[in-house]
Amino acid sequence: MSYARIGKGRNLPEQLEDDLRKAIVSGELAEGQALPTEPDLAQRYGVSRSVVRDAVRLLIAKGLVEIRRGKGTFVRAARGEAFAEALLLALARNGGTALDIEEFYGLLLPGIAALSAERASSGDRDRMLLRAEAYLEAFGREALDPSSDGPGLLRALFEAFMNEILKACDNKLVELVGGLLVRMRSFRDLAPEEGAREGGVAAIIELEERAIMGLARAVAGGKASEARAFAVRLCELRPSLRARLASTPAGDMPKLSFDMLAPIVQDS
């Protein structure tokens, strides 16, 4: 922090926020560290306490700090939540739908899968396969008995698998935007009572296994073009799914059924 006296011209809270923000982004104020107290900041910058309060409020709105009751104001971990909220907001205001999100994911995933195959370390590869197996096990249980674990666990396991692929790319923007897309898709919040055609469940489980294990093995095996091809197929949308997503505003939860989600896999 510069602790330079501010004043004149521009909005005072914004000037103060600017200085504190730079200190946070540069790491001068590290994650988990406490901000100086309100009176302390007011004195050092030569501003009123209400200016300090307003500046801190701007930092809170940007997701950079948080108030812990009775303890003070602390620098938050950099997880990109503020960015996620801002993006969803912008998308909703532009009339975006769940289909925009899903299509975007489909544009990005093939390239990510290929890059991940090229760059994954052996540790990445092991974790990727383990996560794929854990997800598929839960998928099978949930498909056969929708009440067993609930969709929350299934979604968390799917996200954990995808996040391994994202991490292996070794690209910060892939982690941030990709991680957000995986969360935004909110795809695995199934309403199985609505769909799951009689007799079709086993076939859907098999399709999902072929698609996910195919992707996981190609990436873990370092086969970039095969990983790309699996990702392309994994992102193909059934017409019923496309229609449902197009009618769901971005940020809302589409009501999906297992048969809408079954991967379109003819050959493997």
Place this chain on the structure above:
Amino acid sequence: MSYARIGKGRNLPEQLEDDLRKAIVSGELAEGQALPTEPDLAQRYGVSRSVVRDAVRLLIAKGLVEIRRGKGTFVRAARGEAFAEALLLALARNGGTALDIEEFYGLLLPGIAALSAERASSGDRDRMLLRAEAYLEAFGREALDPSSDGPGLLRALFEAFMNEILKACDNKLVELVGGLLVRMRSFRDLAPEEGAREGGVAAIIELEERAIMGLARAVAGGKASEARAFAVRLCELRPSLRARLASTPAGDMPKLSFDMLAPIVQDS
């Protein structure tokens, strides 16, 4: 707006902000429309004016409204600036570099080019070719005489060309994130005095023309796989460029020279 009395439990400004935000996102409060006055909002929601002021400050921080001096508070156009700022902030805090941005762009552009080729209307196609020509004309001028227009114009013309490709995809998230990436790359801020090897300028101009016109013609001609291939080649990075980008923190301006930027085009 619900105008429901708020109070108890959660933070009052956040509750009010939540209600106003929903009204803006849904379009109930349209772009350019004035918010009700401070006393009016305070009365309708049954809160103090300082609560209203804090709620409005949160809306400002999210980029949803702006104060026009002496006129009141107005709903801003939905351009996604808040999202852009939040993303750059998150990226900078995670130690991201200009290389992360450029690589991400390279992952996304091929898919975008292919989708754009499939979906472009004839109006889109005409504009795309015109913008490509305008950009290349300026590129030639700037490469031969770096002082002629300055890099600002060149960058604006490149963005205009890319934005036509993004728009033709007919996907809101592609427009938002793609548009941001194009701006973030800040690629065309050249420092030609630093590079531009003697005798190499004409060759660089020719390479740029082949790469950009190749992409523009493939997209405008509806040739998806050709458009994808041109985009892949356009995103290949010379080692000198990769090194420079990797050492530039995200959000900073990398110092580039024309020869770093020359597209790697062997065959066309």
